[in-house]
Each structure stands twice: as structure tokens, then as C-alpha cells.
Amino acid sequence: MIELPAAVQAMSVRGPEWARWVEALPGWTQNQLREWELRVDGASTNGTTSLVLPVRTPRGQPAMLKLGFPDDESEHEHLALRRWAGNGAVRLLSAQPHRRALLLERLHSRDVTTVRDVEACAVVCGLYRHIHVPASPQFRTLTAWLELRIAELAALPRNTAVPRRLVEQALTLGRDLVSDPASRGTLVHTDLHYGNVLAGDAGRWLVIDPKPLDGDPHFEVAPMLWNRWDDLAGDVRDGVRRRFHTIVDVAGFDEDRARAWVIVRMVHNAVWELQQAPHPDPTWLTVCVAVAKAVQD
Known part of the structure; x- marks a missing residue:
């Protein structure tokens, strides 16, 4: 079972919808890893509204699995990334928008x-x-x-x-x-x-x-x-x-x-x-x- 970072666990205090999302997140993450045949490749991190996992694809490609809270702001994130197609932005490898699941190219941690x-x-x-x-x-x-x-x-x-x-x-x-x-x-x-x-x-x-x-x-x-x-x-x-x-x-x-x-x-x-x-x-x-x-x- 995926262990959530403390910062992700703390998101549950934001309200009932957040609490339900955090509770379901470990199982949801396991299902996504299995469906896309991904292997976890390091410690999980998080964004303000998401869990992010370093993974390897079936071909060994390094990538990041991002699982986001289903808010309005993130609903069309996949469309923007697909529109940019890696030009000035991280490349989208795969998406399941209804689950807020994105598979992204792995970048360096330096910002x-x-x-x-x-x-x-x-x-x-x-x-x-x-x-x-x-x-x-x-x-x-x-x-x-x-x-x-x-x-x-x-x-x-x-x-x-x-x-x-x-x-x-x-x-x-x-x-x-x-x-x-x-x-x-x-x-x-x-x-x-x-x-x-x-x-x-x-x-x-x-x-x-x-x-x-x-x-x-x-x-x-x-x-x-x-x-x-x-x-x-x-x-x-x-x-x-x-x-x-x-x-x-x-x-x-x-x-x-x-x-x-x-x-x-x-x-x-x-x-x-x-x-x-x-x-x-x-x-x-x-x-x-x-x-x-x-x-x-």
C-alpha cells in the first residue's frame, strides 16, 4: 500500500471532500500503478493539491505519476499540456482526466x-x-x-x-x-x-x-x-x-x-x-x- 506524505495526509483538514479524497488516495494510486503498469521509483512528493510519485514505465522510462484533487482549476490541466506538447512545458505521456491522473515526463527537481x-x-x-x-x-x-x-x-x-x-x-x-x-x-x-x-x-x-x-x-x-x-x-x-x-x-x-x-x-x-x-x-x-x-x- 502507498504511504502518503504527511503533507498530503494534512490536506484532509480542508473539508469533507478533501478527507474523502485523502482516504481513497492510497487505493486509487495502487489501481493507477497497476493499470498503467508502472513501478514506483523513489519517494513520493506532493503539490498543493496532488500526490506525485516517481515511476518507471514498462519500458523503463522515468516518469512522474500525478494524482490530483478533483477541483475545477485542474480539470483541464491535461488539455493544456497536450496543447503545448512539450514545447515550453512538461510533456504529457498519458492521462485519465476523470481520475485526475497524469503521467508526465520526469524533470529535474531544480526550479x-x-x-x-x-x-x-x-x-x-x-x-x-x-x-x-x-x-x-x-x-x-x-x-x-x-x-x-x-x-x-x-x-x-x-x-x-x-x-x-x-x-x-x-x-x-x-x-x-x-x-x-x-x-x-x-x-x-x-x-x-x-x-x-x-x-x-x-x-x-x-x-x-x-x-x-x-x-x-x-x-x-x-x-x-x-x-x-x-x-x-x-x-x-x-x-x-x-x-x-x-x-x-x-x-x-x-x-x-x-x-x-x-x-x-x-x-x-x-x-x-x-x-x-x-x-x-x-x-x-x-x-x-x-x-x-x-x-x-
């Missing part, structure tokens, strides 16, 4: 957190041209996501802990973005940060773990600003702005549009955190507000 943050921003931007391809009709749309966020922001009481100026700004920007045709049509990763870019063979960097949407490439910027927060020791504002302008310059993005999406995302993140009653994380709230302010001060 771009090993590279200085501004240089890492340039590395990630270099992958945009490979993964920002026309979206197929199966993907959920970023505009549908944004419509829900606009409704949430509009319903906020005026005394919410997020500065009212930022809430009003996010509402105005969100309404402009949701009606703009440029907010649709491109396959976007949506969770592209330093830990989701791993080293492949021949010096290649490859993205992993997409939460794909049909959307706007400018939506990708924000996670590169809020991750590796501890690296921004000293002048946080200048550090955020250096990352922001590096991404905009290297990617050839429209600065105002990138800024708009950062503000919308960070305000949404802050509001979401406030809803995690009774214990929202004050540090994360501070990060969200600081990033939203830094890109425009």
Missing part, C-alpha cells in the same frame, strides 16, 4: 527559485511565447472568472479591511477588462511562478502545473510579484517594481494592461483571504495590498 528573482522573471517570460497559444473552446474563460470577482467586489461592505480606494479601482479596471475582447482567446497558465518552472534536459526550463484558462497573457504577471516575498528584503516597493518592469519589458506587454490585471488579482486575493474566517492571514493581506500599491505608486 527557478535557484535563480536571482529579476533574472528568474526573464526566464519565465521567455516561456510565454511557447505557451501563450490560441485557446481551444474547451477551456473556461478568464472573463467568466472575472465576472464573478466583480460581483463579489461590488457586494463588499464599505468597512472591509481592504482599502476602499483599491476596491473601487479593481471594480473599474475589472469592468473594463471583462468587456475587452483582448481578455479572451489565448491559453494562459494562471499560476506561473518560480516554483512552477523546472529544469529539463539540455538546459531547458519547462512549466508545470497549469490551471489553464482562455484569457489574456497579461494575467500571468501577478504570481511573479507575490511569490518569493522574503527575497524582497529592504525596499519592497522597488523590488516589486523591478520584477514588474522586467516582466513587462521582456514579454513586450502593455504596461497599463499588466498593471490593471495585477491590481484586480491582488484585490481579489485580499478579499478571498478575508473570507477565510475566523482566521485570515494578516501577513498575506499585507502582501496583497503592498503589491497592488507598488505597481502604481
Whole structure:
């Protein structure tokens, strides 16, 4: 029987659905190994919502078996990986989407957190041209996501802990973005940060773990600003702005549009955190507000 890492076992506290998933995971994993004739080839690890096992295929090829929690964000991960076909992203070898089971090429464990943050921003931007391809009709749309966020922001009481100026700004920007045709049509990763870019063979960097949407490439910027927060020791504002302008310059993005999406995302993140009653994380709230302010001060 597969022994789950402590971090995966701890996911059961997230709610009843998670508890059922964690309980069923060892047996489900054994069934998947048997069905694909895989041999476990090392210690298991995990993502935020998944169990990951190093395996060998029947032909001896090293691979990774990923078994994910069945949430909406991961539903179309296999479609994105299949669309990219190893171009700028980890290669998908096989998938059983209804089980959230993916067999992936095995990459190295090194990610771009090993590279200085501004240089890492340039590395990630270099992958945009490979993964920002026309979206197929199966993907959920970023505009549908944004419509829900606009409704949430509009319903906020005026005394919410997020500065009212930022809430009003996010509402105005969100309404402009949701009606703009440029907010649709491109396959976007949506969770592209330093830990989701791993080293492949021949010096290649490859993205992993997409939460794909049909959307706007400018939506990708924000996670590169809020991750590796501890690296921004000293002048946080200048550090955020250096990352922001590096991404905009290297990617050839429209600065105002990138800024708009950062503000919308960070305000949404802050509001979401406030809803995690009774214990929202004050540090994360501070990060969200600081990033939203830094890109425009």
C-alpha cells in the first residue's frame, strides 16, 4: 500500500471532500500503478493539491505519476499540456482526466527559485511565447472568472479591511477588462511562478502545473510579484517594481494592461483571504495590498 506524505495526509483538514479524497488516495494510486503498469521509483512528493510519485514505465522510462484533487482549476490541466506538447512545458505521456491522473515526463527537481528573482522573471517570460497559444473552446474563460470577482467586489461592505480606494479601482479596471475582447482567446497558465518552472534536459526550463484558462497573457504577471516575498528584503516597493518592469519589458506587454490585471488579482486575493474566517492571514493581506500599491505608486 502507498504511504502518503504527511503533507498530503494534512490536506484532509480542508473539508469533507478533501478527507474523502485523502482516504481513497492510497487505493486509487495502487489501481493507477497497476493499470498503467508502472513501478514506483523513489519517494513520493506532493503539490498543493496532488500526490506525485516517481515511476518507471514498462519500458523503463522515468516518469512522474500525478494524482490530483478533483477541483475545477485542474480539470483541464491535461488539455493544456497536450496543447503545448512539450514545447515550453512538461510533456504529457498519458492521462485519465476523470481520475485526475497524469503521467508526465520526469524533470529535474531544480526550479527557478535557484535563480536571482529579476533574472528568474526573464526566464519565465521567455516561456510565454511557447505557451501563450490560441485557446481551444474547451477551456473556461478568464472573463467568466472575472465576472464573478466583480460581483463579489461590488457586494463588499464599505468597512472591509481592504482599502476602499483599491476596491473601487479593481471594480473599474475589472469592468473594463471583462468587456475587452483582448481578455479572451489565448491559453494562459494562471499560476506561473518560480516554483512552477523546472529544469529539463539540455538546459531547458519547462512549466508545470497549469490551471489553464482562455484569457489574456497579461494575467500571468501577478504570481511573479507575490511569490518569493522574503527575497524582497529592504525596499519592497522597488523590488516589486523591478520584477514588474522586467516582466513587462521582456514579454513586450502593455504596461497599463499588466498593471490593471495585477491590481484586480491582488484585490481579489485580499478579499478571498478575508473570507477565510475566523482566521485570515494578516501577513498575506499585507502582501496583497503592498503589491497592488507598488505597481502604481
